[in-house]
Amino acid sequence: MRYINMVPLLMSALTQAQNTNSIPGSSAYTVSAGFPTSAFPSYYEKPVATQEPQPALYDPVLNITFPLNLTNPDTIPTVDNDPIYYPQPIAKISNASAEALVKSAIANITEIITGNTVTGNCSKCTASLSVAKIVAQYAPESVPDMLVTLCEKFQFSSNATCKSTYEATSYGAIYTQVLALADVSGLDGRYICNDLSSTFCKAPTASPLNTTNLFPKPKPANACAPPPSGKRVKVLHLSDFHLDPRYSVASEANCTAGVCCRTNVHATGLSVGQVTLPAPLYGAYKCDTPYYLGLSALQAIAPLTGTHEESSFAWTVYTGDLVSHDPQNQLSRAYTEYAEVGIYTMFKEYIGSPVFPVLGNHDSNPEAIDAPHNLPGDLGQQFSWNYDHVSALWQQNGWINSTTAGEARLHYGAYSVLNQYGLRIITLNTDFWYRSNYLNYINTANPDVSGMLAFLIQELQSAEDTGERVWILGHVLPGWDGSNPLPNPTDLFYHIVDRYSPHVIANVFFGHTHEDQVMIYYANNGTVQTSDNALTTGWICPSVTPLRNLNSGFRMYEVDTGSFEIYEAYTFYSAVSSFPDLNVSDTGPTYQFEYSTREAYINWPDNEPLDAKYWHAVTEAMQTNISIVEQFNTYQGKKSVKTPACNTTGCQDAKICYMRSGSEPLGRQCPQGFGSVQSAFTPGSS
Numbered sequence: 168m169r170y171i172n173m174v175p176l177l178m179s180a181l182t183q184a185q186n187t188n189s190i191p192g193s194s195a196y197t198v199s200a201g202f203p204t205s206a207f208p209s210y211y212e213k214p215v216a217t218q219e220p221q222p223a224l225y226d227p228v229l230n231i232t233f234p235l236n237l238t239n240p241d242t243i244p245t246v247d248n249d250p251i252y253y254p255q256p257i258a259k260i261s262n263a264s265a266e267a268l269v270k271s272a273i274a275n276i277t278e279i280i281t282g283n284t285v286t287g288n289c290s291k292c293t294a295s296l297s298v299a300k301i302v303a304q305y306a307p308e309s310v311p312d313m314l315v316t317l318c319e320k321f322q323f324s325s326n327a328t329c330k331s332t333y334e335a336t337s338y339g340a341i342y343t344q345v346l347a348l349a350d351v352s353g354l355d356g357r358y359i360c361n362d363l364s365s366t367f368c369k370a371p372t373a374s375p376l377n378t379t380n381l382f383p384k385p386k387p388a389n390a391c392a393p394p395p396s397g398k399r400v401k402v403l404h405l406s407d408f409h410l411d412p413r414y415s416v417a418s419e420a421n422c423t424a425g426v427c428c429r430t431n432v433h434a435t436g437l438s439v440g441q442v443t444l445p446a447p448l449y450g451a452y453k454c455d456t457p458y459y460l461g462l463s464a465l466q467a468i469a470p471l472t473g474t475h476e477e478s479s480f481a482w483t484v485y486t487g488d489l490v491s492h493d494p495q496n497q498l499s500r501a502y503t504e505y506a507e508v509g510i511y512t513m514f515k516e517y518i519g520s521p522v523f524p525v526l527g528n529h530d531s532n533p534e535a536i537d538a539p540h541n542l543p544g545d546l547g548q549q550f551s552w553n554y555d556h557v558s559a560l561w562q563q564n565g566w567i568n569s570t571t572a573g574e575a576r577l578h579y580g581a582y583s584v585l586n587q588y589g590l591r592i593i594t595l596n597t598d599f600w601y602r603s604n605y606l607n608y609i610n611t612a613n614p615d616v617s618g619m620l621a622f623l624i625q626e627l628q629s630a631e632d633t634g635e636r637v638w639i640l641g642h643v644l645p646g647w648d649g650s651n652p653l654p655n656p657t658d659l660f661y662h663i664v665d666r667y668s669p670h671v672i673a674n675v676f677f678g679h680t681h682e683d684q685v686m687i688y689y690a691n692n693g694t695v696q697t698s699d700n701a702l703t704t705g706w707i708c709p710s711v712t713p714l715r716n717l718n719s720g721f722r723m724y725e726v727d728t729g730s731f732e733i734y735e736a737y738t739f740y741s742a743v744s745s746f747p748d749l750n751v752s753d754t755g756p757t758y759q760f761e762y763s764t765r766e767a768y769i770n771w772p773d774n775e776p777l778d779a780k781y782w783h784a785v786t787e788a789m790q791t792n793i794s795i796v797e798q799f800n801t802y803q804g805k806k807s808v809k810t811p812a813c814n815t816t817g818c819q820d821a822k823i824c825y826m827r828s829g830s831e832p833l834g835r836q837c838p839q840g841f842g843s844v845q846s847a848f849t850p851g852s853s
Contacts, residue, residue, distance in 0.1 A: 189763045191401070191723065191737055192473030198463040198755030206462055206516060211235040216448065216751050219414050219457050226508045228559040233505045238412035240430050243493075249500045249532060251340040252549045253307040254347040265306035269313050272302050276317060289368035292360035296351035303346035310346065311339025337495045341536055341605050344546060349609045358608045358653075373654035373832045374612050382666055383628045390670035393636065395776070396729025400481035400588065401474060403518065404722045406642075406678030407710030409529065410506050411455035411491040420444040420451035426492040426714065428454035447746040449756050450719070452809060455491040456712045460756070461510075464711050464719060464741070465517035467758035471739050472723045479519030481726070482586055486678035486708055487527025487597075487642030495533055503532045504556055511560050521566045521587070525594045526557065526580040527642040527678065528601055537579055537598040538606050539617040554580045581619065583626040590673075590731050591635045593626050595619055597643040597677075600656035607653060614655035620663060627667040636673045636731040639664075644677040644707055646686050647825045648842030649834025651679065657830040664688045664829065668702035669779070673731040675703060681710035681717055682803045682844060683738060687782050688829045696827050698787075701779035705829055706736075709805050713743045715845045716809035720761065732776035736764035740805040762802060768795055786823045793819050804844040811847050818848060 202214035207222035212235075214220035221239065225232045236242050260268070276295045279285050285294045303310050311334055318329035333339045349355035360368040415430045421444040422432035428446035433439045444451070450460040474480055489506040490498070507530070514522050528535040531553055540547040558575035561567045567575070567584055575582040579596040586592055598604045599617040610616050623639070630637050645657035664672060668688060675688075686705035689696050709720035720740035724733045741758045749756065764777055768785045775781065789796045796819045797812070804810030813822060817838060824837035840849040 189766055190760050191471070191725075193470045193760075195757055195759035196467045196470040197757040198466050200752055200754050202459060203462055203466070206513065214458070218416050219412070219448075219459060221412070222458075222509070224505060224508050224512070226504060227563055228556055229504065233501065233508075237499075237501055237505060240413045240415040240418075243413055243429065243431055243497055244499070245496050247336045247496060247499045247532070249336070250549075251335050252344070252546055253340055254303065254344050254546065255544055256307055257304050260305055265309050268302055268306055269309045272298050272313065273316060273320075277320070280321065288366060289357065289360060292363065292367040293352055293356040296346065296356050296359060300346045300349075300351050303343050307343045307347060308335075310343040311335040314339055314342060331494055331496045334496075338533055338536075338605065341533060344542070345605050345608050348542065355608050355611050358611050359605075362602060362605070362608070370835070371611070371654070372835075373658045374614075376614065376655075376658055376662065378662060381662070382624060384631075386666055387631075387670065392669045392673070392732065392778075393730050395727040395732065398728045399725045399734060400728055401472060402724045402726050403468065403472070403480045403483040403520070404486070404676065404706070404708045404724065405483065405514075405711060406486040406708035406721075407488040407527070407681050407712055408461060408485075408510050409455040409488055409491050409710070409712035409714060410461055410510055411457055412505070412509070413491070413493075414450075414454065414457035415446065416448050416457075417445040418442065420446040420454060422453065425494060426453070426455055427451065428457070445747075447749065448751045449746045449749065450713050450743060451746065452713050452716045452743055452807070455714050456719070460713075460719060460741075461513065461711060462517075463755050464721060464758065465513055467739070467741075468517065468721065471758060471760065472737070474519070476519060480723075481520060481588060481728075482592075483514070483518050483520050483522045484592070484638070484640055484676055485514070485522055485524040486640055486676055487525045488529045488678060488710075489527065490529040490534070492529070492714060498532050498534060500532050500552060503530060503553065506530075507557055507560060511564060515564050522564070523566065523584065523586075523592050523594065523640065524557070524561065525640045525642050526553075526596050526598070528598055528603065530557075530580075531598065535598060535601060535603040536606060537596060537604055537617075539599070541616070541618075542606070542609075550579070551576070558582075578622055579617065579619065581622065583622075585635065588728050588731075589635070591626070591630050591637045593623060593637055593639050595623060595639065595641040597641040597645070597652075597679075600645060600652045600660070601643045602651060602653055607656075611653070611655065614659040620656065620659055623660075624663060627663065627671055631667060631671045635671070637667070637671050638673060638731065639675040641675070641677050643679045644684070644686065644705065646705070646829040646831065646834045647680070647684060647707070648821075648837055648839060649828065649831040650839075650842055652831045654831040654835070658692075658832050661688065661692055661830040661833075664703055665690055665692060672703050674733060675705045677705060677707045678710065680707060680843065681712060681714065682707065683709040683720070683722075683805060684803060685782055685826055686829045687779050687786070687827050689779075689827070693827070693829065693833050696783070698780050698783045701783040704733075704777070704779045704782055706733075709738065709740070716804070716807055717845060718743050718805035718807045719758075720805040727776070730776070732778055734765075734776050736777060738762055738764070738802065738805075742806065742808075744808045761806060767798065767802070782826065786826050789819065789823050796822050800844060807844070810844045813841065813848070817841070817850050
């Protein structure tokens with residue numbers, strides 16, 4: 168276990184810019200120049216000031232050393248050769264019959280789209296899906312090429328994007344599963360068509376939720392949170408690391424599309440190799456996390472939080488996303504496994520506490536896709552390779568035991584564990600409510616096809632019966648502006664939080680947006696949003712990655728060990744805009760204290776937690792004081808120079824509404840266009 172030298176901690180009293188009670192450690196920590204080569208035991212290419220290193224990562228679960236060509240920035244692969252899965256055809260037909268079926272389907276779909284037999288974009292789309300479904304049922308292996316042909320024919324995207332999206336080794340085989348198994352002429356079809364384009368079908372709203380017999384027992388009368396113990400511990404929250412081992416120093420940092428700082432991307436009007444903004448050693452606003460930046464963040468944690476070997480974190484939560492934002496044709500199982508091994512190894516070395524991770528949407532392959540176990544045949548187990556891998560890594564690192572690892576293998580990487588302080592931590596695989604998991608469009612009327620939320624209810628009921636407090640961890644946030652999740656699963660999740668709060672659930676935690684955000688859960692499914700009804704807080708952690716237009720950051724909580732409520736939250740960041748000016752032979756980046764949540768917005772009694780009632784009071788203050796909204800907006804982007812201003816009543820109303828929306832149905836009722844600070848606001852967008 169590795170800890171940083173303690174000089175910055177001893178000198179912190181001289182460097183603090185605020186009251187000593189408001190900063191847990193040093194106010195700033197500047198990372199030493201150079202790369203901590205002891206972070207990894209061996210390297211293909213050792214770090215130098217002009218290029219990222221290439222560690223020779225050994226996977227103790229798979230018993231392999233990942234090859235250099237997997238991450239070499241000069242030889243990025245463009246084909247994913249992993250196994251692909253098709254649904255079983257309902258009848259065996261000849262190749263000639265399959266070709267004829269595809270030809271007929273393309274002709275029929277062309278007539279539907281261009282003719283007058285079917286009217287209205289939504290009807291045209293669902294009718295086309297019904298034709299494609301026949302091909303998926305009888306000749307599934309022909310579907311990806313058919314989708315590429317249709318995409319190119321109707322110029323749905325560029326030819327290159329059509330191929331990279333719909334070819335079998337990308338999402339073509341997944342779309343085939345969806346077409347074969349979904350009710351494409353009904354609700355499923357409307358979801359699929361809305362996902363393809365909001366101009367095809369309107370986004371479906373939440374289906375009525377039958378809560379009869381949903382919970383094993385009724386909610387206890389006068390349920391309330393337990394009293395605090397008065398003893399507090401420090402808890403670290405990290406999210407969205409997005410390690411980029413293919414980061415190339417001096418490549419284009421201002422590319423046209425996708426993740427930048429790669430040898431194979433370029434800026435508008437230029438060819439590959441021509442550079443307008445050279446990628447700095449430590450990262451840039453349009454790029455994911457190079458090793459230099461990731462290890463700088465980890466080195467800064469101890470001095471900034473005032474932790475050390477004798478007084479470390481009680482535990483750490485990691486709310487997902489390990490893998491960089493590569494196009495799907497550059498991703499693979501091996502690349503996912505590499506990121507899992509690399510980041511968990513760094514966590515084990517630099518964080519002196521148990522780490523409780525969740526899987527993010529990028530921690531899968533294809534990206535964002537996870538399959539419910541009830542899909543037929545091999546389809547229900549097509550992602551077991553990943554659950555087996557991460558659960559074994561977590562067990563080897565000593566974060567969970569063998570029983571919990573077995574649970575994680577069964578529940579899509581999710582698990583329930585009682586930590587050493589008596590807090591039950593329940594994790595979820597939130598790909599099962601994420602819009603970009605296309606397999607969610609099979610049986611959309613069922614809010615819990617995977618059984619993930621039934622697992623959550625079971626664990627919460629057990630916690631209630633035994634008097635345990637619970638933290639829930641996930642990745643994709645279920646609410647805010649409603650742009651990321653699906654309505655039915657998140658509506659059910661809201662009911663679950665309502666049922667088991669405030670006496671069981673102390674807090675819930677997410678990541679995914681890369682931004683510093685918060686959500687409030689209220690009683691009665693949020694229908695009356697008052698302080699008396701405020702139950703639970705959803706904390707969304709800022710990301711380590713700067714992508715897109717954000718600073719790099721992380722957070723620490725002070726948590727009472729009796730109630731497991733949060734009494735202080737400290738957020739730290741590094742200004743990515745300063746990286747191009749660093750003399751990397753002399754110094755690394757500076758991470759610094761950003762703000763104390765308790766001191767940032769309103770006066771709040773010292774003996775009261777930063778709970779849902781606190782955050783509701785913040786939103787009430789925001790209603791009459793737009794400067795508080797502006798401050799929240801600044802912190803949302805971690806003080807990035809790229810963050811747009813939130814100084815209009817439209818933005819003010821939207822931010823307050825987002826903070827009070829813990830599900831997709833609530834978030835979608837808010838004014839749209841102000842959800843993210845990663846680009847200019849677009850009022851009225853949907």
